[in-house]
Amino acid sequence: MKNPVRVAVTGAAGQIGYSLLFRIASGEMLGKDQPVILQMLELPMEKAQAALKGVMMELEDCAFPLLAGMVGTDDAEVAFKDVDIALLVGARPRGPGMERKDLLLENAKIFTAQGAALNKVASRDVKVLVVGNPANTNAYIAMKSAPDLPAKNFTAMLRLDHNRALSQLAGKAGVAVADIENLVVWGNHSPTMYPDYRFATVNGESLKTRINDEAWNKDTFIPKVGKRGAAIIEARGLSSAASAANAAIDHIRDWVLGSNDKWVTMGIPSDGSYGIPEGVMYGVPVICANGEYRRVENLEVDAFARERMDFTLAELEEERTGVAHLLG
Ligand SMILES: NC(=O)c1ccc[n+]([C@@H]2O[C@H](COP(=O)([O-])OP(=O)(O)OC[C@H]3O[C@@H](n4cnc5c(N)ncnc54)[C@H](O)[C@@H]3O)[C@@H](O)[C@H]2O)c1
Numbered sequence: 001m002k003n004p005v006r007v008a009v010t011g012a013a014g015q016i017g018y019s020l021l022f023r024i025a026s027g028e029m030l031g032k033d034q035p036v037i038l039q040m041l042e043l044p045m046e047k048a049q050a051a052l053k054g055v056m057m058e059l060e061d062c063a064f065p066l067l068a069g070m071v072g073t074d075d076a077e078v079a080f081k082d083v084d085i086a087l088l089v090g091a092r093p094r095g096p097g098m099e100r101k102d103l104l105l106e107n108a109k110i111f112t113a114q115g116a117a118l119n120k121v122a123s124r125d126v127k128v129l130v131v132g133n134p135a136n137t138n139a140y141i142a143m144k145s146a147p148d149l150p151a152k153n154f155t156a157m158l159r160l161d162h163n164r165a166l167s168q169l170a171g172k173a174g175v176a177v178a179d180i181e182n183l184v185v186w187g188n189h190s191p192t193m194y195p196d197y198r199f200a201t202v203n204g205e206s207l208k209t210r211i212n213d214e215a216w217n218k219d220t221f222i223p224k225v226g227k228r229g230a231a232i233i234e235a236r237g238l239s240s241a242a243s244a245a246n247a248a249i250d251h252i253r254d255w256v257l258g259s260n261d262k263w264v265t266m267g268i269p270s271d272g273s274y275g276i277p278e279g280v281m282y283g284v285p286v287i288c289a290n291g292e293y294r295r296v297e298n299l300e301v302d303a304f305a306r307e308r309m310d311f312t313l314a315e316l317e318e319e320r321t322g323v324a325h326l327l328g
């Protein structure tokens with residue numbers, strides 16, 4: 001039997017947490033032979049802690065053979081102690097009358113504190129995925145607040161956008177999702193993101209040539225993927241949860257176990273390539289192997305791509321400027 005892997009999940013009693021924890025405990029994220037210890041963080045409020053207790057009771061009632069232990073706490077340093085993987089899901093939702101800037105600042109406080117706690121107590125190899133919105137900037141803040149951990153260990157979730165784009169493309173082209181390769185979603189997890197299928201193939205053939213519909217790309221595909229989160233909120237009255245949890249599992253599974261030579265999208269700190277300033281937490285195509293991700297390099301950036309990539313970059317830089325004073 002392998003040694004258990006310690007997995008922290010914040011916002012554990014929330015909607016995404018409820019879709020995520022049971023799948024992690026059943027082995028869907030790290031493999032059916034990998035025991036896990038779940039270290040769950042929730043707000044110190046009575047209601048949140050009671051809900052977390054309920055989730056832990058249900059986890060217990062599943063009698064998962066791979067669940068080697070559980071911790072439920074309101075203290076980030078307890079939740080992150082020695083963790084190998086940290087899924088930062090809990091975030092302050094946008095309230096009535098709150099501007100995007102207020103949301104950024106509220107969340108900046110949370111991710112500054114959580115980054116510092118990871119810096120202090122997590123495994124030095126911890127893999128961090130930020131799901132809580134604004135995900136890219138929250139990941140950037142956590143990374144900056146953890147100077148003793150490698151910056152490359154901090155990532156933001158663009159996988160839901162990647163998966164959404166895959167399904168839209170498969171539907172349009174009449175092909176199977178599994179047959180599509182080499183897709184990427186550049187930039188921010190926000191409506192400014194740029195889903196890009198210029199390099200995508202289906203069984204080795206160009207998907208762009210097969211679809212051959214630039215108007216659909218610009219007027220339907222790109223806005224549909226970008227605004228999908230809002231469409232789910234409109235339809236459900238709540239933001240996406242099961243699909244977000246599924247994407248988080250895909251992201252970590254591929255990072256840890258490998259993406260089998262497939263491109264996947266991860267928000268990672270820029271190395272300066274593709275005209276994205278170093279350090280910006282930006283969605284790019286990566287291939288994962290041996291527990292590491294590797295950026296797909298030297299892709300062509302044509303005039304339209306440049307415009308879209310700079311548009312989403314400008315938003316990220318604006319967010320970064322908005323929180324700069326908190327980062328010292
Ligand atoms: N990146 C993506 O693709 C993506 C997709 C969907 C949702 N999201 C975001 O994920 C986040 C969670 O969504 P949800 O639907 O689970 O929300 P939710 O409100 O149902 O749950 C969030 C939970 O986090 C807890 N929480 C808040 N602040 C916390 C803190 N500082 N420490 C620990 N726990 C804290 C809350 O008590 C709550 O239980 C939101 O920010 C949402 O916008 C991101």
Ligand SMILES: O=C(O)C[C@H](O)C(=O)O
Pocket residue numbers: 133160228229230232239240244
């Ligand atoms: O919570 C949101 O604003 C939407 C969410 O990020 C999503 O993409 O579903």
